[in-house]
Amino acid sequence: MNFEYVFGVGLTLIQYLLLFFWAYWMLISLFGFGKPKRLKEHEPEKRFLLLVPAHNEEAVIGHLVENLHNMDYPRDLYEVCVIADGCKDRTSEIARKLGATVIEHTYLPGEQKGKPYGIKYAIEQYGDRLIHEFDGIAFFDADNLVSLNYLREMNNHLLNGDKLIQCYLDSKNPNDNWVTIGYSVSYIFMNRSWQLAKSRLGLGNAIGGTGFCVDTTLFQTIGWTARSLTEDLEFTMQCLLEGVPARWCHFARVYDEKPESFRSSCIQRLRWARGHWDVCFKYAHRLMWRFVTRLDFKAFDGLMYLINPGKIVLSATTSLLVFISMATDLLDAHHLIPWQVWVICLLFQFIYVGYAQFLDSKNKVGIFRSYVYLYFFNLTYVPLFLWSLITMKNVNWNPTKHTRALQLSEIEVDQ
Numbered sequence: 001m002n003f004e005y006v007f008g009v010g011l012t013l014i015q016y017l018l019l020f021f022w023a024y025w026m027l028i029s030l031f032g033f034g035k036p037k038r039l040k041e042h043e044p045e046k047r048f049l050l051l052v053p054a055h056n057e058e059a060v061i062g063h064l065v066e067n068l069h070n071m072d073y074p075r076d077l078y079e080v081c082v083i084a085d086g087c088k089d090r091t092s093e094i095a096r097k098l099g100a101t102v103i104e105h106t107y108l109p110g111e112q113k114g115k116p117y118g119i120k121y122a123i124e125q126y127g128d129r130l131i132h133e134f135d136g137i138a139f140f141d142a143d144n145l146v147s148l149n150y151l152r153e154m155n156n157h158l159l160n161g162d163k164l165i166q167c168y169l170d171s172k173n174p175n176d177n178w179v180t181i182g183y184s185v186s187y188i189f190m191n192r193s194w195q196l197a198k199s200r201l202g203l204g205n206a207i208g209g210t211g212f213c214v215d216t217t218l219f220q221t222i223g224w225t226a227r228s229l230t231e232d233l234e235f236t237m238q239c240l241l242e243g244v245p246a247r248w249c250h251f252a253r254v255y256d257e258k259p260e261s262f263r264s265s266c267i268q269r270l271r272w273a274r275g276h277w278d279v280c281f282k283y284a285h286r287l288m289w290r291f292v293t294r295l296d297f298k299a300f301d302g303l304m305y306l307i308n309p310g311k312i313v314l315s316a317t318t319s320l321l322v323f324i325s326m327a328t329d330l331l332d333a334h335h336l337i338p339w340q341v342w343v344i345c346l347l348f349q350f351i352y353v354g355y356a357q358f359l360d361s362k363n364k365v366g367i368f369r370s371y372v373y374l375y376f377f378n379l380t381y382v383p384l385f386l387w388s389l390i391t392m393k394n395v396n397w398n399p400t401k402h403t404r405a406l407q408l409s410e411i412e413v414d415q
Contacts, residue, residue, distance in 0.1 A: 015337050018318060021308050022345045025193075029352060032197035036250040039156040046135040046155045048078040048213070049126070052100075053118045057142035058090040060257070060402045064144055065098040067408050073151035079134075082142075085118030091142075114397035116231040120224050131216055138213040143257040143402035145172055145411060146211070153252040154213045162247040163215040164239050166195070166207045170362065172255035172411055178369075179265050182377025183258040184361075185353065185370045192356040195248045203301045204245025207232045211254030218244060228282075229395060230275025237283040240302045241290060253362075255411055257402050266384060268400050273381075273388030280306040281392075318342050362411070 050068055054061050061082065068080045082095035084104045096102045105121045107113055119139075123130065130137070136158055140146065150167060157165045168191055174184035195205050209232035222242065226234035236246055259265045284306050290299040353374060354367055 019337060019341070022318070024304060025308075026345070026348060028197050028201065028203075029193040030197070031200045032192045032194070032352075033355070036196055038251060039153075039160050041152075042156050042159045044074050044077055044152065044155055046077070046158045047133065048073075048151055048154065049130070049134040049137045050078060050080045050140065051083065051119065051122060051137060052081065052095075052140050052142055052144075053083045053085050053115045053122075054087065054091050054095070054142035055085045055115075055118070055399050056087050056089045056091060057402060058094055060143045061091050062094045062098060063407060064140065064142060064146075065095050065100045067145050068140070069099060070148060071146075071151045072148045073155070078151060081122065083118045083122045085115070085121075086113060112227075114229075116224075116227050119231075123224050131220055134216050136213050136215055137219055139210060140254065141210040141256055143172075144210055145255045145406065145408045147253040148408070150211075150252040150254070153249050157213070157247060157249060158215060163218040163244050164207065164236075164246040165213045165249050166205050166246055167211040167213075167249045167252040167254055168360075169208045169211060170253045170255045171258050172406055173257055173260070174361075176258075176260045178373040178376065179262050180258040180260060181369060181373040183265070185357065185374045186377065188360050189353050189356045189374075191250070192360055193352050196250055198301070199248035199250075202298075204236070204240055204298045205248045206305060207236050207246050210256060211252075212246070218242075228275045228278045229271050229397065230279060233276060234279045234282070237279060237287065237302055237306070240299055241283070241286055243296065243298075245298050255408075259400055262380075264400060266380070269381065270384050270388055271397070273385050274392050274394060276306070277389050277392045278395075318346060 052061070052064065052068075065080060065082065069075070071078065079101060080099070081101040081103060082091070084092040084095070084102055086105060086107050092102050092104055103122045103125050105118050107117075111117075136154060138150075138154060147167075153167065154165060169187050171180065171184040171187065173180050175181065198205055209230070212232070214235075218239065222235070222238050224235075226232075226238065228234045239246065259268055284303055287299045287303040287306070290296050291303065350371065353370060357367060357370055
């Protein structure tokens with residue numbers, strides 16, 4: 001078989017697949033423009049359990065517990081619980097002294113470790129109390145800070161009939177260096193172009209591991225069986241398969257600490273990517289079956305989220321394609337899509353990034369730096385996604401070390 005012919009066919013398929021993902025995303029993201037609409041305001045009514053898994057987090061746990069105890073919500077309607085997950089430092093002592101309920105989880109030799117297992121242990125300890133004493137369970141990471149209106153917004157969502165809600169994901173250290181800027185800008189971009197846009201279309205959102213709240217009855221129905229490296233994504237797909245999509249809250253924020261070290265960033269993102277592939281292979285065919293048998297477009301949209309390697313990889317791959325096509329006659333030789341089409345796609349994303357930064361960023365980052373650092377940050381995802389596919393079976397949990405002990409008042413918050 002002629003090599004040039006096979007190469008041309010392969011290149012054609014890759015291009016049209018890229019174009020399909022671009023078209024799908026661009027169509028959805030159009031609904032992210034404009035001002036988000038608030039839900040009807042309700043008086044505090046729902047009771048919440050706030051769960052904080054923590055592994056050796058003595059440097060940051062105190063600020064989060066204080067923050068959560070100062071929510072703009074009646075104190076008798078929520079409980080803060082810190083899961084001291086295999087801790088060998090003062091995490092338990094600090095959290096207990098500040099008034100949090102503390103559940104200490106000690107691992108037996110050979111027992112699997114990680115956040116999903118710590119949560120499972122805590123859920124077992126609460127037992128029937130969960131369903132009898134709480135209407136919703138909210139999850140946070142130990143390095144987080146949370147906007148004080150969080151529980152009021154979750155109360156509004158639960159009373160609106162929503163069962164799974166993700167709040168706005170933001171960064172508490174966006175200006176440290178190019179790595180943290182890359183994280184911050186990509187989150188702000190995704191929050192508007194994907195999360196907000198899909199919520200307006202009635203599609204399911206993605207929960208992000210922290211700052212999400214789940215109705216207790218739904219939690220009991222689904223159970224906590226997520227064991228992948230991205231237990232949040234797995235739980236999202238489990239709910240979708242039950243016909244329950246996640247909803248988006250644009251008005252409450254959780255701020256988490258982004259890794260400053262490029263190496264730590266790669267380790268964290270490699271873990272996410274491995275977890276993404278794992279969930280993809282577990283649930284993609286089930287979502288497709290639900291879509292085919294029930295014509296559930298939310299299931300198809302969840303499938304698209306799993307098989308799409310991410311707009312960050314998409315844009316980086318497209319940039320490479322544009323460079324190749326402009327530098328050579330490769331595309332012309334195979335009668336493929338003109339490079340101008342790809343430039344339009346990239347220009348659309350370029351404008352959208354600036355738009356989202358201007359409207360939604362609380363911690364302003366220079367627009368030029370935003371573009372430059374985001375581009376290089378995205379490029380580093382490409383080898384990570386490829387390597388994660390090859391090493392998907394590696395499920396070792398490498399927790400990210402947190403050291404930025406900030407107060408909420410130190411972050412520019414405009415409620």
